[in-house]
Amino acid sequence: EAQVTQNPRYLITVTGKKLTVTCSQNMNHEYMSWYRQDPGLGLRQIYYSMNVEVTDKGDVPEGYKVSRKEKRNFPLILESPSPNQTSLYFCASSSYPGTGGFEQYFGPGTRLTVT
Amino acid sequence: QKEVEQNSGPLSVPEGAIASLNCTYSDRGSQSFFWYRQYSGKSPELIMFIYSNGDKEDGRFTAQLNKASQYVSLLIRDSQPSDSATYLCAVTTSGTYKYIFGTGTRLKVLA
Numbered sequence: 001e002a003q004v005t006q007n008p009r010y011l012i013t014v015t016g017k018k019l020t021v022t023c024s025q026n027m028n029h030e031y032m033s034w035y036r037q038d039p040g041l042g043l044r045q046i047y048y049s050m051n052v053e054v055t056d057k058g059d060v061p062e063g064y065k066v067s068r069k070e071k072r073n074f075p076l077i078l079e080s081p082s083p084n085q086t087s088l089y090f091c092a093s094s095s096y097p098g099t100g101g102f103e104q105y106f107g108p109g110t111r112l113t114v115t
Numbered sequence: 116q117k118e119v120e121q122n123s124g125p126l127s128v129p130e131g132a133i134a135s136l137n138c139t140y141s142d143r144g145s146q147s148f149f150w151y152r153q154y155s156g157k158s159p160e161l162i163m164f165i166y167s168n169g170d171k172e173d174g175r176f177t178a179q180l181n182k183a184s185q186y187v188s189l190l191i192r193d194s195q196p197s198d199s200a201t202y203l204c205a206v207t208t209s210g211t212y213k214y215i216f217g218t219g220t221r222l223k224v225l226a
Contacts, residue, residue, distance in 0.1 A: 028198070031212065033214065035214075035216075040218065041218065042203070042217060042218035042219055043203065043205075043216040044214070044216070044217050045213055045214050046215075048212060048213065048214070056211075056212075056213075058213055059213070061214070090158060090159070099134060102147070102164075103161045103164065104159075104161065104214070106158035106159050107158065107162070108158055109158055113133075
C-alpha cells in the first residue's frame with residue numbers, strides 16, 4: 001500500500017529536550033516536505049526537499065532542522081523545542097513537481113506538545 | 116496581505132445544492148493551484164489541481180482559475196453531507212517548489 005508514515009503520532013516533551021519526528025514514504029517520490037498546522041494559521045511549510053541531499057526552507061524554518069540522506073526518509077529535528085512549537089505536524093511527499101501540478105500525499109500527522 | 120486568502124466560513128449549503136469555495140492569491144508568479152479536503156482530525160487529501168486559465172471538471176468538482184483576477188474557485192455540485200470538511204487552497208510559484216496554503220474554508224452540508 002502506497003503511504004507516508006510518521007512516528008510518533010503523539011508526543012509530549014519538555015522545553016529543550018531534543019527530538020526527532022520520522023517520516024518515510026514507499027512511493028519512490030523525489031519531493032518531500034514538512035508542515036505545521038495551527039488553528040487560524042492553516043498549514044505552513046517548514047522545509048522541503050527536492051531529492052537526496054537537497055533541502056530548502058519553507059515559510060517557517062526557524063527552530064527546525066531536516067536531513068535527506070535517503071530518498072524514502074525525511075526526518076524533522078527539533079534541537080531545542082519550545083512551547084511555541086506545540087502543533088500538529090504533517091509530512092508529505094510527491095513525485096517530481098515538473099512544470100505542472102503535483103499531488104502531495106500526506107502522512108497521518110504528529111501531534112506535538114512542548115511544556 | 117496574506118499570500119493565499121480564503122473565507123474561513125462556515126459555509127452552509129443544503130444537500131443537493133452547489134457549494135462555491137473561493138480563494139485569492141497575491142503572487143502573480145503563482146503557477147500551480149490545488150484544492151485539498153481535510154476532514155476533522157485527518158490529513159489533507161488532494162481533490163484537484165489546475166494550472167491553466169479556465170475550468171477543469173472532475174466528477175462533481177469543478178476548479179476555476181482566473182490568473183488575471185488572481186482567484187481560483189472550487190464548485191461542488193450535488194453537495195452531500197459527506198462533503199462537510201475544511202477545504203484548503205494551495206499555490207506554488209514558478210522557480211521554487213514552496214507550497215503556500217490558505218487557512219481553509221469550513222463547509223457544512225445540511226441534510
